[in-house]
Amino acid sequence: MVAARLNGVLAGGLGGGDGLSAAACRRLAQSATCSPPVSLLYFGEIVAHFDPHMTRMGQVFLAAGLLVATGARAAATNDAPDFNEVLGLVRAHLAGTTETDLNRVALEALLTALRGKVSIGGGESAAVRTNALLAKSSLLEENIAYLRVARFDEPLAKDCATAFAQLAATNKLIGVVLDLRFAEGADYAAAAAVADLFQAKARPLIDWGQGVVSSKEKSDAIRLPVGVLVNRESGGAAEALAAIFRETGTGLILGGVTAGRAMIGEEFPLKNGQRLRVATLPVKVGDAVALTPRGLKPDIEVQASPQEERGFLDDPYSTSPKSVAAGGGGQSLTNQPAGTNRVARRPRMTEADLVRARREGTNLDGELPEPRMVEPAKPLVRDPALARALDLLKGLAVVRASRS
DSSP: OHHHHHHHHHHHHTTSSOOOOHHHHHHHHHHHHSSSOOOSSBOOOOOOOOOOOOOOOOHHHHHHHHHHHHHHHHHHHTOOOOHHHHHHHHHHHOTTOOHHHHHHHHHHHHHHHTTTTEEETTSSOHHHHTSOSEEEEEEETTTEEEEEEOBOOTTHHHHHHHHHHHHHHHSOOOEEEEEOTTOBOOOHHHHHHHHHTTOSSOOEEEESSSOEEEOOOOSSOOOSOEEEEEOTTOOTHHHHHHHHHHHHTSEEEEESOOOOOOEEEEEEEOTTSOEEEEEEEEOEETTTEEOOTTOOOOSEEOOOOHHHHHHHHSOTTOOOHHHHHHHOOOOBSSOOOOOTTOOOOOOOOOHHHHHHHHHTTOOTTSOOOOOOOOOOOOOOOOOHHHHHHHHHHHHHHHHHHHHO
16 A cells, blocks of 8 residues: 555656556565664664653542543443433532533533534634744755644645745755644645645645635646655644645655544534534545544554654754653664764774875875865754655655666
8 A cells, every 4th residue: 555655656746657666666665664664764763652640630620530531431332321420420429519610621521532523612712823834944854845834824835835945946855744743723725725736737635615626737836755744633624635645646644643633614603602613524635535533544654652743843853861762763874873062083094095095105104194084974863753754755766866
């Protein structure tokens, strides 16, 4: 399956063609998916994950926890107790709580469990809406564009196009990493506009209940392989965009299963004047492929905790104890970790230097020629999902070069 998608992404990134050979697909797929992963450039460090420490909760939150735990156990056994029965027992026997407390906690627990599928009020706060849509754009490994989306809104496609043009103006790019981890928002029109940047031909992209939106035929589309990073916090427009890349054959998805929140919502008025928004129908991408509440499964799964991934967002090269302990990251085959506070080592005379000196007629009994300085090691990308995406894009670039 992954080999077939590699073939499609390569062909799509080239704007057509025959794609990869079967053997090349198998090699790239194996390097990306075997466990433990055999990476082209990075090895994932094996670091233990620990459960969070238990904290003491108040009586009200203990009651909410009991309700949630009871529901989870019931879901596992298919023998759910009556919610009103449980609530009545808690109300009658839990001291120090009021009806208002129970109502608030139960509502918060319900909305948290169904986040993205059920919401009350106007959705995102004004504070969130003022954040930049494109959180970061940078050049990685000297030839790969990195774009990290923070939030989906109307100007996002323009921001992505501008950032990509700036990176491509002075660098010969071989691929794009589109980071949708923790991206917020349910603006599916914005997701369609971003996807359209990578489509050279007219094809159906997405339908969120307002008719099918298709890409436009164009000669200036971004024709490079794309690695799309997602995790459990990628919901709504983010997972819809990732699915579009998959269905159109222009990108591969790496990371964890998405949130399963790409749904069409319907609003219902509440007695207090607020409105309850409930997801009623799935969003469809490509040729009417419906996204499910189970979430989008990545083409290449990368194990990493949300806490670890958040730590790498600002600095994918981080070597802080917190990041390393959380799950390590990628390492290069050719480079060793480079620290900024190391004392420079005195270069040694190598056999190659001696041969060069003899060839140039230098008197070896006298002063030896100045040895060549060893280039400092490049920093390592320790973000596991990002490192895997870089490996993939580099591997595709090698195949493309061999065919040209």
